[in-house]
Amino acid sequence: MYVSVRDIPHGTGPTTRVPRVVVVLGLVSLITDVSTEMVTAVLPLFATLALGLTPLAYGLLDGLYQGATVLVRLLGGFLADRLRRPKLVAGAGYALGAAAKLMLLPVTGAGALSAAVAVDRAGKGLRTAPRDLLIATAAPPDRLGRSFGVHRALDATGALLGPVVAFGLLALAPGDFDMVFVVSFCAAVLGVLLFAHRVPEHHTPEHGAGEHGTSVPHSGARPISLRGIAALLRIGGFRRLLLAAAVLSAATIGDGFLYLVLLRGESVTTRWFPLLFVGTSLVYLALAVPLGRLSDRYGRNRVFTAGYGLLLCAYLTAILAGGIAGAALCLVFLGAYYAATDGVLPAAAAPLLPAELTATGISVVQAAVAGGRALGAVAFGAVWTTAEGDAAVWTFAAALTAALLTAVPMITRAHDRRTEVR
Template sequence: MYLSAGRAADTAQGLAPPGRRTPVPATVIVLGLVSMVTDVSAEMVTAVLPLYLVAGLGMTPLAFGALDGLQQGATALLRIVGGRVADRTRRRKLVAGAGYAMSAACKAALLAVATPWSVAAVLAADRTGKGLRTAPRDALISLSCPPGEQGRAFGVHRAMDTAGALLGPLAAFGVLWVAVDGYGAVFTVSACVAVLGVVLLGLFVRETPAPASTRAPTPARARTPVPARAPTPGLRTLLRVPGLGALCLTAAALGLFTVGDAFLYLLLQRRLDLPAVYFPLLPVAAAAVFLSAALPAGRLADRRGRHRVFLGGHVLLLGACLLILAPFPAGPFLAVGVLSLLGLFYATTDGVLMAAAGPLLPRELRATGLAVLQTAQALSRFAASLLFGAAWTLWGPGTALAAAAGGLLLVLASTGAIASYRIRGARRFGGVSGPGAGGCGSTPPSPSRPGPRRGR
C-alpha cells in the first residue's frame, strides 16, 4: 500500500478526470456476457452442492470444509500458470477459453460420479479450469480500459457476472421443483449452459490490440523496420512493482479469516430452520444485492480509494458474521440483514481488488501479476475453509464463527492502523493525499511529472 500523489499525478498517469467517462469497452461487455452465462451454470451446481453433499451423501462438516478448501486451493497454482502462459504467448483469449471448456466438461462429469470424494475430484478439476481462465480474463478487462476507470470496468463485469449468479440458483430451484431426479437434472442443465458460454467466448471475444510499436507497419511506412517483439519480463520483475507485495499480503491476511459463503448459508439455514427446497434461494438474495451494488462500488473505489473500499467490504462481512451470532430470534430481518451484508461484501471486494492491482502492473505481466494476487488470496481462503470446518467439527458452529469473526476484526484493525500511520507520516514529510490516499489501488507519481507539493 502506498500513497496517492494527488490529482496531478493521476492526470499524468492517464486517469480520466471526474465527470468525463468513456464508454465501457466492448471487450468488457462481451466478457461480462460470457461470465454471466458461465455463472448461471456454475451457481446451479453451487446452490445445491452443500445440501447434496452434507444431506444427500452424508459428508461431515470437517470433510465439507476440506472440500470447500480444495476448491479454493485447486485454483491457486493454476492461476499463476494460466497467467504466465497467457502473458508469454499473448494469447489470453485462448488460455481463458481452455479454462472455460474444462469447467464445462466437469459439469457433465458430475452426472457420472456418486461418492463424496469422486465429486470432490470433479469439483477440483472444475476449479482448475477456473484457475486457468480467471487471470487472462481479468487481464483482458484491465488492458481494455484506462487506469482511472478500472473500478468501473470491473464493476460492470462483476455486475453481469453476478446476474448469472442470481439466475443460477433460481434455475436450480425451478429444476428441483419440477424434476423427479432433481440433482441429476440440475447437473444436466448446468452442463448445457456452460457449453453456451464457451461458444460465446470463441465467437465474440477479441484479443486486446497490441501496442503500436509491435504492430505491422502501414503501407505508407512499409520500408520502416518493425521492432522485434520484446521478451516477456521474468517473474522477478513483479517483486519490484511498488505496492503489489503489500496488496497481496493484505488480501491473504484477510482471506485467512474469510468464512466461505457456503458455510454462512448453512449456518443461516440452521438458524431459520429453512426447508431444503428453499435453500437455493439464499444465494439468490445475496447475488441480487451484489448485482445492484457492483457498479456503484467500483465507481466509489475509483473516486475514494480502492484500499478503503476493499477494507470496508470486509467490515461488512464481519457484520454478517455477528448478525448470525446475535442472540435475537431468527426471522426475516436476520435473513435480509445477513444476505444483504454478504452481497455488499462481494460487491466491494471482488472486482475492486483486481481494479486496485491492474494499474500497478506492466502490460507484459498483467495476467501474471493478477494471478499472483489471486493465488495469495486463494491459498489463504483454502486454509480458512479447512480451519473453519475443523473448528465447526471440534467446537460447534457458533464457536467457529466467533473465532473467525475475532480474527477478521484483528486483521482489519491492524491494517487500518498501518494505513493511518503511513498517511500521517506522508503528511508530516510533505506528501499529498488525494481521494485515494492510502489506497492500495492509488496511482504512483509519474517520474517525469511529479505531483504537487505542499508548502515547506
C-alpha cells in the same frame, strides 16, 4: 499498430463509456455463472444430505473448491503474458469448466465429487487472470473500477439466475441433482461458444501503467521469466496489497458454510436454501457498479478493506440475528462485501503493474486470495466439527477482526492511484 486505451487522452470516446469487449465478457461470465452457481447452490445439500459428508469433510471439499485454483491461477496469468494469447488461455479455462459439469453425473462418493470440483475450479483459475487482463487493457485508467464493476454486475446476474434455475428444477423433481448437472453443462457450453465467437483476440498494449501511474514501455518479444515475476514483489504498493489480501482472505468463511449456519439456526429451511445464493447475488448485482465507481473516486484500497468490514457484519448477523429478517440482513452484508472486493481488487492491482506482467500480477493476487480462502474453509470445518456452528463463527469473527487490524495500516500505506471522474 494497436493503441492501448491507456494512451487515449481523457475526455475522448472510450473514456465516456464501458468498452464493448467488457460487456461481451460480462455476458460470457453471466452465462457461465448460471451454469456454475446452479451447482454451487445445491452442492452443500448434495454433499451433506445426498452423500452424507461431515462438516469437516465438507470443509476439506470447500477448501479444495478454493485451493484448486491457486496454482492454476498463477499458470493462467503466466501463460497469458508469456504467449500474448489471453483469449486462448481463458477459452481453455471455460472449456474445462464445462467438462467438469459432466463429471458430476456419475458421482456417488467424496472422491469423485472432489475430482469434479477440482476440474471446475482449475478451469475457473485458468481463465480468471486472462479475462481480467482483457478488461484491464480495454478500460481507461480512470474507469477501471467502473469497468470491472460492470463486468462483475453481469457476472452477478448469472450468479443470481443460477440458483433460481436450480431451485425451479428441484421444485419440479425433488432430489434430482442429475437434472441440475445436465442443464448446468448446457449453459456452460453456450458460454464457451459465445466467448469463442464474440470476444476478439487480445493485442498487447505498447505501454502500461507502472506503480506511480507512469508509462512503462512494452518489452516486445522479451520472454517472461521467473526473475521478472519475482520482481513484482519489489513493487511496494503491489506487495502490500498482496499481503493484505492474503491475510484478510484467510479469515473468511465460505458462503456455503455461512448458509449452513443460517440453516442450522432455523433462519431458513432446506426448501429455500438455494435461494440464499440468489439473495447474495441480488445485492452484489445492485452494488457492484456503484462501489466500483466509488473506488475510482475515493480509493480502491479503502473500498476493498471496507468490504471486509461488511463481511464481519455478516458473521455477527448470522449468529446474533435470527429469523428471516436476520438471514436477509446477513445476505445484504455478504453481497455488499463481494461488490466491494471482487472487482475492486484487480482494479487496484492493475495500475501498479508493468504492461507485460499485468495478467501475472493479477493472478498472483487472486491466487493469494484463493489460497487464503482454502485455508479458512478447512480451518472452519475443523472448528465446527469440534464445536457448535455458532462457536466456529465467533472464532472466525475474532480472526477477521485481527486481520483487519493488521491489514488496514498495511494497505493504506500502499500507493492507491486515485483518478477524478471527469
